[in-house]
Amino acid sequence: MNNAIFAGILWHLVGAASAACFYAPYKKVRGWSWETMWSVGGIMSWIILPALVSFILLPDFWGYYRSFTSSQLLPIFLFGAMWGVGNINYGLTMRYLGMSMGIGIAIGITLVVGTLMTPLLQGRFMALFSSTGGRLTLSGVMVALVGVAIVTRAGMMKERALGLDAQAFNLHKGLLLAAMCGFFSAGMAFAMHAAKPMHVAAAALDVNPLYVALPSYVVIMAGGALVNLAYCFIRLAGKSSLSLKADLSLTKPLLISNLLFALLGGTMWYLQFFFYAWGHACIPSHYDFISWMLHMSFYVLCGGIVGLVLKEWKGVGRRPVxxxxxxxxVIIIAANIVGLGMAS
Known part of the structure; x- marks a missing residue:
């Protein structure tokens, strides 16, 4: 495995670790509705940071985006919106299936769809079977899926041991939402592929290869922001004016604390895709579809590790752990198999 591929896998791991930890600051928010908290963090992660980073990177911020036609930007924006729909369904999936089953099914579906749909649509999928590297890479994807399934099984054992249940368990509704979440969440992988002309244009402006994908996030995240913020604002509008005033009538120290924690959570959320771009840049172009598999499988891996560190598995017994x-x-083995495949 050459150094570039190893670095790509490592950066995807760093991004996934940020994704696994991003909700921790949100848990420190007190007295705010979920919609207010999510909107504040989201404005930071979906709008402010993508625009700020791109403004720093690009010699002519507005000129860069004006150089693309609406027909080039619209698919990128819509795939970002598709990914935003997946985000909303994610929380509902947890409600009806519980954390472990919901995460396992949703992540499993988005891992497979987001990873394999691109080569399928490009007509390159069957060609992967004709080379040793292609076969190894596909094997790594399947092994990662097995690892996700095993971690999901462990999570279900944990929930059973701790007596945790879904808020309103509904298998049929939950499975439908998990399938929708998995499919729509893969929109990020599709958006990254559709944004390749933007990456090329950024490279032509002498933007560092590690950063060429970051300017495209302004368009991708705008699509996700539209869906998520619209959902939050609609829900906020449906609440009584008293509950909305309560979010803003907290003491000044608590308001500042909530704001800082929400902004920190949004920053950590953005960083997962900041480092995703770094990892994506290091992956060989004919295997770039593997970036999504690495991100999602490492997300499950890091989520498990974070849970152990935070002692969320305390008292469940040795078998679930x-x-x-x-x-x-198994997920670590899968990453190594994929790395060997890309290096072959």
Whole structure:
């Protein structure tokens, strides 16, 4: 495995670790509705940071975006909106299936769809079977899916041991939402592929290869922001004026604290895709579809590790922790298989 591929896998791991930890600051927010908290963090991660980073990177910020036609930008924006729909369905999936089953099904579907749909649409999928590297890479994807399934099983064992249940368990509704979440969340992978002309244009402006994908986030995240913020504002509008005033009538120190924690959560959320861009830049172009598989499988891996560090598995017994550890090991093996495939 050459150094560039190893660096790409490492950066995807760093991004996934940020994704696994981003909600921790939100848990420190007190007295705000979920919609207010999510909107504040989202404005930071979907609008402010993508625009600020791009403004720093690009010699002519407005000129860069004006150089593209609406027909070039619209698919990127719509795929971003598609990914935003997946984000909303994610929370509903947890409600009806519980954390472990919901995450396992949703992540499993988005891992497969986001990874394999691109080569399928490009007509390159069957060609992967004709080379040793292609076969190894596809094998790594399947092994990662097995690892996700094992970690999901461990999570279900944990929930059972701790007596945790979904808020309103509904298998049929939950499975439908999980499938929708998995499919729509893959919009980010599709958006990154559609944004390749933007990456090329950024490279032509002497933007560092590690950063060429970042200016496209302004368009991708705008699509996701439109869906998420519209959902939050509609829900806020449906609440009583008293509940809305309550969010803003907290003491000044608590308001500042909530604002800082929400902005920190939004920053950590953005950083997952900041480092995703770094990892994506290091992956060989004919295997760039693998970036999504690495991100999602590492997300599950890091989520398990973070849970252990925060002692969320305390008191569940040795067997669930052992199954979790096995799943994490399988995901690590999958990443190595993919790395060997790309290096072949």
């Amino acid at each position: 052992g199954v979790l550890s096995l799943g994490c090991i």
